[in-house]
Amino acid sequence: MFELDVSVWEKLIRTALLYAFLIVALRLSGKRLMAQLTTFDFILLLLVSNTVQNGLIGDDNTVSGAIIGAVALFALNAALAYVMFRSPRAQKLVAGDAVVVVRDGKPDEAALRRQRFTHSDLKIALQDAGVPRLKDVKRARLEPNGQLLVHVVEHDGPTRAELFAAVQELNAKVDRLTARLGDGKAGD
Structure with missing residues (x-):
């Protein structure tokens, strides 16, 4: 033994x-x-x-x-x-090196083929990254560990952080109003 x-x-x-x-x-x-x-x-x-x-x-x-x-x-x-x-x-x-597989919303077919990364793999990885549409991708890079790092296109309008802050501010106002209604001070 x-x-x-x-x-x-x-x-x-x-x-x-x-x-x-x-x-x-x-x-x-x-x-x-x-x-x-x-x-x-x-x-x-x-x-x-x-x-x-x-x-x-x-x-x-x-x-x-x-x-x-x-x-x-x-x-x-x-x-x-x-x-x-x-x-x-x-x-x-x-x-190995990181490989860019999407540029300006367009997949790099040659890079995907070299990495044996199918369009289905790409779609799943983008959805996992919280990006549902290919056109929203400025650049996506496949890292040596297999992780896909996605840089999204900047859109005009508020960012997610700004929207989140605005929702929190509205929630705080609703909470204050609800508290005032509960105390009978809504007409003040």
């Missing part, structure tokens, strides 16, 4: 190689996978995890081997996060 079937070094090397492979594979798969996990993407991730398991553990099914592999994965992940934090160049290499 605890006696390793392979050496610790072999287990560490296997873990590091598969970790690097998965980072590259996920990077090449586009930001869509990170933005929305569809049923197909979920199945893919489950199958990939099962497929690489044997390469990761080899013939070793011991508890010690599993702990060594898990510790190695956490250490590699922490080291990569540190390197990416310290080096914008490394972050760009591993995570």
Whole structure:
């Protein structure tokens, strides 16, 4: 149960190689996978995890081997996060750049295609961002983590904050009037 079937070094090397492979594979798969996990993407991730398991553990099914592999994965992940934090160049290499997918209400078809981001994905992401119409988008940028950042077109008229403040002011006036009516002072 605890006696390793392979050496610790072999287990560490296997873990590091598969970790690097998965980072590259996920990077090449586009930001869509990170933005929305569809049923197909979920199945893919489950199958990939099962497929690489044997390469990761080899013939070793011991508890010690599993702990060594898990510790190695956490250490590699922490080291990569540190390197990416310290080096914008490394972050760009591993995570990629943000990609503008909508400009002035028009989708950038080439950018959407490169990111494997469908019009349906775009519509859902815009609705999640509180923007129901494409024509209201000044610019939408797909970030390396799959999040869509949306900059909306400035319209003439009050902003949401101004409307909210006006509604609060009206509510306060109604509350004062209601209180005065309750005290019999409405005719004053």
